[in-house]
Amino acid sequence: MKYLFTFVFLTFFISSFAQSLPSNQQVIADVKKYHGKLSTAQLNGDWQLVKEAGYTFANTAKHPVAAVTLKDASGTQTKIQGLAIYVRVSARDAWRFSRYFVYENSREVVGAKMPTNEEMVSIVEKALAEKANLVFNNCSWICWVYAIRVPEKVNYQQQSATEMSFEVEIEYEERLSGMTERSKQIVEFFCRKINNQWQMNYSMRRQITPVSKQTVSQDILENTPGICDKPFAELYGSQGPSFASSKSNSKVGGRLKSLLKVN
Secondary structure, eight states, X not given: XXXXXHHHHHHHHHHHHHXXXXXXXXXXXXXXXXXXXXXXXXXXXXXXXXXXXXXXXXXXXXXXXXXXXXXXTTSOEEEEEEEEEEEOSSTTSOOEEEEEEEOGGGOEEESOOOOOHHHHHHHHHHHHHHOGGGTOTXXXXXXXXXXXXXXXXXXXXXXXXXXXEEEEEEEEEEEOSSEEEEXXXXXXXXXXXXXXXXXXXXXXEEEEEEEEEEEOOHHHHHTOOOTTTSOGGGGBSTTOOOOTTOSOOEEETTEEEOOOOOO
C-alpha cells in the first residue's frame, strides 16, 4: 500500500510538473528570441488553453504579449500586440514554444512625425480627385463637397515607416430621389508612402451626421454631375452647387441655395 501511494504521488507530481505553464520570465525570453528585434516585452491578460480538433486535451496555450521594437534607422520604434503560442503533443508533455503571432492591425509607430492638418487635407483632396469611388462608392451621387476638416483630436496612427491612418470629417451634398441631403461624415484614410509621398490606399466611412435636406426637381437631379463625373475642383468649395436650369438663386444660412423645385 505504501509503495502504491508513493507511485501515485510521483505520477501526479511528474504529470503536474509537465503540464505547468511557462513562467512569465520564460515567455518574455522566448518572445524576444523569436522576434529578434524587441526592446521590451510585457505580458497582458491571462493564459488561454485551446483544445484543437483531434485532441482530447488542451494542446495549445496562448498568452497576450505587448512589445516595443528596437529603434530603426530613422530613430522610430513600433508598438505591437501579439500572442506567445506554446504547444504539446500529449497531456503529460512539457509546453514547447511555437511562435509569437503579431496582430498586423496592432502596429503603432512611436516617435514618428505626424503630418500637418494641411498635409492630411491635401491627401484627401488628391484621393477625391483621383479615386473618389474608393472614398464614396456612390460617388456619382455626391454632387458637392463643401469642406474637409481635421478634428481637433485627430485619430492618427502610424503602423510603420510606410503605413499610416487618420480620420477627417467630410461635409458633402448627396442627390437622392426628389431631393438632396447635406451631411457630415467621419472617414478614416489608410495611406501608404510611395516614392516618399503619402497616398491613400483605401478608406472606411464611419459616423454620419445629417445637416439638411432640400427638395429638387427630378429633371435637375438627373442632369446633376457627381464628383466621379467632373473634375473634383469644380465641385469643391464652401459656396455650394449651382444649377444653370434653376429659376432662382437665394442665399440661405450663409451659403447659396440653388436647388429649387422647377414648376
